[in-house]
Amino acid sequence: MSGIVTPFPIGQRAGAQTGFERGELMRILDLYGRMVAAGHWRDYAIDLGRDAAIFSAFRRAAEHPEFRIEKRPALRLRQGMWALVNESGATLKRGHDLCSVLAPVERKLIKLVAD
Template identity: 75%
Template sequence: MSAVVTPFPGSGRPNQVAFERPELMRILDLYGRMVAAGHWKDYAIDFGREAATFSAFRRTAERPEFRIEKRPALRHRQGMWALVGEHGAVLKRGQDLGPVLAPVERKLMKLVED
């Protein structure tokens, strides 16, 4: 008689990449400030097998102005965080979320000053 071992659900490799609570709080804080400045109107979050993506839109019906991507597979190479512009160019990449968000923070400062 052979025993059959059934794996516990959720064990092993996760099926999708997600943002942790502090990461999402930091991103949503920036999003809220951009909305208050009148620049962003909508957002979308996508959780996939290789990346979690937060997209921020000026208008709902267009391409996102910025995408913030978390790709854990790149953690030891370029860094798992990336800021991607409207046309798909990587604007900033790094190990930590704060420096990757810096270009958007600077843009926010310019919007508030005007």
């Protein structure tokens, strides 16, 4: 083998992981707690990957999540880094602000409490 030089990735974090900031996670868990109190959600999962951080909320533990709240920083300058995805995989809402993306779930919570 002749001298093959592989450049060192300066300025790039190898294996960087996307996560939720404290305020974001508190906002999501507050909504989750209110949905549990209303008797609608029973379980959740958090997936922290390289491209996205995903919070999934389940009605029951053995099914697909009813909603996924996705944070994708790569889309920050385009459609917004936040997305609300339903059980079938359709994006219900996308935006730059977490509160506005969670609005459809908040409306559902109001309907659940009003019943």
